[in-house]
Amino acid sequence: MNDEVRPCPQCGRFMFKEQGEEVSWFCPSCNVKFRTK
Structure with missing residues (x-):
């Protein structure tokens, strides 16, 4: 899995x-949109 894409938690x-x-x-x-720290 590439780090530009991830599964949505919703x-x-x-x-x-x-x-x-x-x-x-x-x-x-x-x-x-989700923010990450």
């Missing part, structure tokens, strides 16, 4: 890593 489908000032993850299925 739906289990793929979320994609977004690089910004903080790393966040976007799940297109849920249309939700």
